[in-house]
Amino acid sequence: MKINKDLDVKIQEFPEDLSYLARLLLNEIELGKRSNSQIEDIIREEIRELVLEEIDK
Template structure:
C-alpha cells in the first residue's frame, strides 16, 4: 500500500528511539494484535519514558 510506504518514509525521519517505537506500533496496528486503547497506553508510556530520560540529562 502506498500509504504504508509514505508512513514508513516519515517514520524513518523520526529521531532515535521514537522511530523504533513508531515502527513497532505500526506493525501492531497492521496485525490487529492490540486494541486502540492498548496502543494509546503504550504511546503514553513511551512518551513518559522519553520525557523522563530527557529530564535526567
C-alpha cells in the same frame, strides 16, 4: 502497499526515539491484536520513558 512505503520513508526522517515509537505503533496496528486502549497505554508508557530519559540528562 504504497501507503506503508510512504510512511516508512517519513518515519525514517523522524528522530531515533520517535522513529522507534512510530514503527512500534504501526506494527501493533497492522497486527490488529490490541485494542485502542492497549495501544494508547503503549504510547503513554513510551512517552513517559522518553520524558524520564530527558529529565535524567
